[in-house]
Amino acid sequence: MSSMSKKKKKMSGIQKRNNINFYLYISPWLLFFIVLTVYPMLKSLSLAFTDSDFSGKGNFIGLNNFIQAFTVDVQFKAAFRNTICYVLMYVPLSLILSFFLGWLLSRKVKLLGFWRTVFYMPYITSGVAVTILWGWIFNGTYGIINYVLSLFGITGPNWLGDKRLALGCIVVMCLWSLGNQILIMLAGIQDIPDSYYESAQIDGASTIRQVFAITLPLSTPTIFFNLVIGVISAFQLFNQPYILTNGGPVDSTLTVAMVIFRNAFQYGKMGYASCIAWCLFIVIMIFTGIINASQKKWVFYDN
Amino acid sequence: MKKVSKKAFALLLSSTMVAALAGCGGGDSAPAADNAPAADTGSADTQEPAAESNAEDSGSSEAAASSTNLSGALDIWAWGADDEAKSREGALEIFVAEHPELDVTYTIIPTADSVWDQKASAALASGSAGDVMQMSPDYYGMNTDYYIDLNPYVEADGVNLDDVLVDGIIDGYYDTDGKLEGFPLLANCFVMAYNKDMFEAAGVPVPEAGWTLSDLADWGQTFAGGEGANQTYGLAKHWVMNNMMPFACGGVPYTDDLSTSKMGEPEIVESLTLYKDLIDKGIVPNDTALETIPAETLFVSGKCAMYPCGGFETITVTNDADENGINIGFCPMPSDSNGNEINVQYATGWAITATSKNPDAGWQFLKESAYANDEMAKQTAIAGMPSNKNVAETYYGGITFKGEGLDNSYYVEHMGNTHLNPFGGTLASSGNIWTSMIEAVLLDNQDPQAVVDQYAPQIEAEFSGYSFNN
Numbered sequence: 092m093s094s095m096s097k098k099k100k101k102m103s104g105i106q107k108r109n110n111i112n113f114y115l116y117i118s119p120w121l122l123f124f125i126v127l128t129v130y131p132m133l134k135s136l137s138l139a140f141t142d143s144d145f146s147g148k149g150n151f152i153g154l155n156n157f158i159q160a161f162t163v164d165v166q167f168k169a170a171f172r173n174t175i176c177y178v179l180m181y182v183p184l185s186l187i188l189s190f191f192l193g194w195l196l197s198r199k200v201k202l203l204g205f206w207r208t209v210f211y212m213p214y215i216t217s218g219v220a221v222t223i224l225w226g227w228i229f230n231g232t233y234g235i236i237n238y239v240l241s242l243f244g245i246t247g248p249n250w251l252g253d254k255r256l257a258l259g260c261i262v263v264m265c266l267w268s269l270g271n272q273i274l275i276m277l278a279g280i281q282d283i284p285d286s287y288y289e290s291a292q293i294d295g296a297s298t299i300r301q302v303f304a305i306t307l308p309l310s311t312p313t314i315f316f317n318l319v320i321g322v323i324s325a326f327q328l329f330n331q332p333y334i335l336t337n338g339g340p341v342d343s344t345l346t347v348a349m350v351i352f353r354n355a356f357q358y359g360k361m362g363y364a365s366c367i368a369w370c371l372f373i374v375i376m377i378f379t380g381i382i383n384a385s386q387k388k389w390v391f392y393d394n
Numbered sequence: 395m396k397k398v399s400k401k402a403f404a405l406l407l408s409s410t411m412v413a414a415l416a417g418c419g420g421g422d423s424a425p426a427a428d429n430a431p432a433a434d435t436g437s438a439d440t441q442e443p444a445a446e447s448n449a450e451d452s453g454s455s456e457a458a459a460s461s462t463n464l465s466g467a468l469d470i471w472a473w474g475a476d477d478e479a480k481s482r483e484g485a486l487e488i489f490v491a492e493h494p495e496l497d498v499t500y501t502i503i504p505t506a507d508s509v510w511d512q513k514a515s516a517a518l519a520s521g522s523a524g525d526v527m528q529m530s531p532d533y534y535g536m537n538t539d540y541y542i543d544l545n546p547y548v549e550a551d552g553v554n555l556d557d558v559l560v561d562g563i564i565d566g567y568y569d570t571d572g573k574l575e576g577f578p579l580l581a582n583c584f585v586m587a588y589n590k591d592m593f594e595a596a597g598v599p600v601p602e603a604g605w606t607l608s609d610l611a612d613w614g615q616t617f618a619g620g621e622g623a624n625q626t627y628g629l630a631k632h633w634v635m636n637n638m639m640p641f642a643c644g645g646v647p648y649t650d651d652l653s654t655s656k657m658g659e660p661e662i663v664e665s666l667t668l669y670k671d672l673i674d675k676g677i678v679p680n681d682t683a684l685e686t687i688p689a690e691t692l693f694v695s696g697k698c699a700m701y702p703c704g705g706f707e708t709i710t711v712t713n714d715a716d717e718n719g720i721n722i723g724f725c726p727m728p729s730d731s732n733g734n735e736i737n738v739q740y741a742t743g744w745a746i747t748a749t750s751k752n753p754d755a756g757w758q759f760l761k762e763s764a765y766a767n768d769e770m771a772k773q774t775a776i777a778g779m780p781s782n783k784n785v786a787e788t789y790y791g792g793i794t795f796k797g798e799g800l801d802n803s804y805y806v807e808h809m810g811n812t813h814l815n816p817f818g819g820t821l822a823s824s825g826n827i828w829t830s831m832i833e834a835v836l837l838d839n840q841d842p843q844a845v846v847d848q849y850a851p852q853i854e855a856e857f858s859g860y861s862f863n864n
Binding site for chain 2: 144145146147163165166231232233249252253254337338339340341342353356357358359
């Protein structure tokens with residue numbers, strides 16, 4: 092008994108100081124996290140079951156908001172469908188492109204620094220300016236795409252005015268700003284030891300074979316990271332459709348984040364907006380969970 | 395030493411954080427409306443508490459404070475950017491100079507990117523908004539509990555508003571239950587600007603009062619021609635077109651008391667059919683990327699014969715046309731099949747918050763902004779037609795623009811014929827559905843009747859869900 096308390100006392104001296112230091116050092120972040128993340132999340136969860144307006148005042152209405160969202164609200168259904176479509180188009184394409192460009196930028200080519208800057212530049216350019224620029228590019232009458240097509244005698248479509256094409260245009264637009272994913276991929280690829288490639292070269296493996304047998308498998312942790320981050324951000328798509336099409340034509344680019352924004356800040360339906368936000372959160376969690384569970388089967392860690 | 399520094403640094407960071415957060419939470423201590431006597435701020439020491447309920451209880455005579463016994467602080471929140479901000483600031487500075495007895499502070503917040511929406515909404519909800527807030531019956535602020543009823547002040551003043559305000563400019567500020575939510579500052583409606591040279595070259599007579607959009611579907615084709623960047627049109631697709639179209643064939647979007655949607659009526663089907671006809675014939679451009687190619691650019695570059703020109707953009711349009719050598723004139727806006735003018739009003743006004751500690755000073759400001767201070771109204775005239783009848787008729791109406799015979803008189807004479815922007819503010823959710831209906835017909839080639847059958851019930855559901863209908 093006495094030896095135990097002695098041990099406890101002995102441990103507490105170092106550990107106590109460490110604990111205090113630990114909490115002291117993380118306290119700024121922790122405080123912000125609790126006040127600006129945990130509290131708003133809990134508050135919005137409570138609002139999701141009410142008919143609150145912007146003031147946060149409202150009556151408890153049980154699951155009515157959820158029932159309305161899934162049975163009555165046509166815009167919510169359209170937005171969810173569009174968002175899923177966007178995620179399914181954007182995420183795989185972004186992974187393929189970022190891997191390919193990351194691999195290219197890891198090669199010993201001339202003006203490497205220049206190319207790396209060029210590919211990263213769109214990421215740090217103002218999102219609004221880039222979106223408006225793409226609006227001009229896609230313009231049915233004056234856009235450069237249709238101008239180029241007209242040189243070959245082809246009448247281009249009204250890209251952003253056609254509900255079958257508008258979401259695809261937004262995917263293309265977003266793919267242009269892949270700089271950060273490319274950078275992460277590049278770092279991952281550069282982390283692969285040269286000895287693997289040297290061995291492969293001695294064995295006579297071609298460049299393509301090296302990519303698929305060495306680079307790709309050993310980049311899967313980075314791809315996994317980009318996949319998770321890409322899925323989460325893709326589900327929250329807002330700026331591009333908001334600026335360019337405002338959800339149109341005929342709600343074909345309406346996203347869940349836009350429906351949340353409209354209900355919260357245009358219609359003043361805080362309760363309903365919170366309900367949709369939680370639906371989105373749950374869907375993102377499910378997708379992330381599935382991806383996380385699947386990593387055992389396809390992510391290879393070097394060690 | 396090193397450890398001490400780290401600890402001290404961490405403590406410093408934590409303390410700063412706590413202080414910052416405490417600062418953020420300062421709004422909690424904002425005084426509530428129901429227990430905030432005006433005297434707390436040193437305001438009107440001879441007056442009764444002046445929040446909404448108090449103004450009603452104490453009788454109208456107390457509410458009718460004259461400027462001579464005002465005092466205390468008055469915080470004013472306005473929106474605006476560029477010329478609008480200058481106009482607002484100019485008027486506010488005049489008020490400040492003329493009321494040294496008041497400690498007036500003001501903030502002008504841009505509306506772009508929903509900055510105003512977010513700041514004003516948060517402030518109103520948390521009770522930390524200004525004493526006086528900018529509002530608009532077609533944009534933001536109607537049918538809420540945030541503002542006091544101004545009827546007692548109007549009654550106490552005993553002024554016949556018809557004598558001092560431009561016709562029709564205050565109508566939109568009354569809720570369906572009669573509460574006067576705000577007081578007008580300015581409003582803008584539209585005049586049809588036309589390209590004189592295009593009309594002469596086409597041999598088409600300039601439209602006269604009573605012309606309809608159905609007429610345009612016939613003679614407007616004369617202007618439709620060319621290809622690509624050289625394509626010409628009869629009428630520019632100004633953003634206001636979508637808000638004009640519910641009225642185009644004699645319909646209305648909803649009943650006057652806002653209780654029932656009328657978007658399922660045959661007139662709406664006719665309007666959508668007509669809109670599509672105008673686009674299909676090339677009279678109105680089928681340009682969905684309105685944000686990249688402004689309709690104004692098409693008009694002032696000589697590619698559109700007509701352009702619905704809002705009072706807020708007359709200077710820009712006339713200057714741009716002049717720079718490009720385009721001779722323009724003004725003609726009446728179109729009418730519906732019943733002969734009623736199709737014109738839409740966008741209004742801006744002020745309201746006094748229920749949390750205001752100095753509503754009497756607020757009323758003085760509202761009154762002077764609306765009709766009782768000609769110099770303030772002249773500043774307001776930079777951004778649109780002031781509600782001040784005298785200034786609107788004698789000063790604003792006489793402002794001329796580059797081009798022959800162009801002035802503001804049409805706006806003054808026709809403001810009384812306008813419909814308030816049908817889908818602003820509280821009704822925005824219905825407006826978004828109406829936009830989807832238009833896109834379904836114009837862009838997706840869906841049958842107008844089928845579109846109305848599909849979407850009108852959604853708008854009806856929205857109407858039944860609005861707070862003022864429950």
